[in-house]
Amino acid sequence: MPVHRPGSIRPRAATAAVALLLAALSLTIPSSAQAADVPARGSASMGMGVLAHDGQDGTPVSGDATQTEGVDVASYQGNVAWSTLWSSGAKWAYTKATEGTYYTNPYFAQQYNGSYNVGMIRGAYHFATPDTTSGATQANYFVDHGGGWSKDGKTLPGALDIEWNPYGAACYGKTTSAMVTWIADFLNTYKSRTGRDAVIYTATSWWTQCTGNYSGFASTNPLWIARYASEVGTLPAGWSYYTMWQYTSSGATVGDHDKFNGALDRVVALANG
Numbered sequence: 001m002p003v004h005r006p007g008s009i010r011p012r013a014a015t016a017a018v019a020l021l022l023a024a025l026s027l028t029i030p031s032s033a034q035a036a037d038v039p040a041r042g043s044a045s046m047g048m049g050v051l052a053h054d055g056q057d058g059t060p061v062s063g064d065a066t067q068t069e070g071v072d073v074a075s076y077q078g079n080v081a082w083s084t085l086w087s088s089g090a091k092w093a094y095t096k097a098t099e100g101t102y103y104t105n106p107y108f109a110q111q112y113n114g115s116y117n118v119g120m121i122r123g124a125y126h127f128a129t130p131d132t133t134s135g136a137t138q139a140n141y142f143v144d145h146g147g148g149w150s151k152d153g154k155t156l157p158g159a160l161d162i163e164w165n166p167y168g169a170a171c172y173g174k175t176t177s178a179m180v181t182w183i184a185d186f187l188n189t190y191k192s193r194t195g196r197d198a199v200i201y202t203a204t205s206w207w208t209q210c211t212g213n214y215s216g217f218a219s220t221n222p223l224w225i226a227r228y229a230s231e232v233g234t235l236p237a238g239w240s241y242y243t244m245w246q247y248t249s250s251g252a253t254v255g256d257h258d259k260f261n262g263a264l265d266r267v268v269a270l271a272n273g
Helices: 011-028 032-037 050-054 082-088 108-117 135-144 176-194 204-211 264-272
Strands: 068-073 092-099 121-127 159-161 199-202 223-226 244-248 257-260
Touching: 050 204, 068 264, 082 108, 092 108, 092 135, 108 121, 121 135, 121 199, 121 264, 135 176, 159 176, 176 204, 199 204, 199 244
Parallel strands: 068 092, 092 121, 121 159, 159 199, 199 223, 223 244
Antiparallel strands: 068 257, 244 257
């Protein structure tokens, strides 16, 4: 007969205890795979969901004189070589200023002012998180942290980056009608603060899924469409043309490259309002 000495643990009991401990830990500590799937808050950037949801199908033909090359940047690109981009043909740029009401881009000054200093026409964009605060609250935060506008011929109206949620459900847990209401709240507040209609950056597939392909903003807000392909493809309802097109995330110097649907004088016209 085995002898149980005081203070010892039977093998089966020890195994059970370890199993219970591991089970408890699994409820509180996410797996490395789960943690890797969700980026840190604040790290979102324009178009980060495009490849995963829409894929890529070539790039447009270069050298079209009726279009003007541009770029968009965020903090992960750090200090940007603006003179190199200018020399390569990029004449306009957008810089991420804010996300939600909890993040401002630490590289904003270098990116926003640097593009201006080499001669580019530049603007700022806000990455929307409709599940955290209201559209009005985020529009005010954006304007207060770099997203304003001035009629100097070099500043584009602010852009609302509204796309797939990198932190959770694609539509941020909102119904299509609630999403439209949130966007309208942002746009109305932005216009009341700046006197300008904000640009809407989105992808047709997201817009269709999350707003029900709402057409009501097309008459006032310029469209910046995201599609990594040789053609811009179908636009969201209401818009018969795009103002800007993000066509790749793998360009030289800075990955995110865009085309303005018009010659440089049309970029200036949008800046002037």
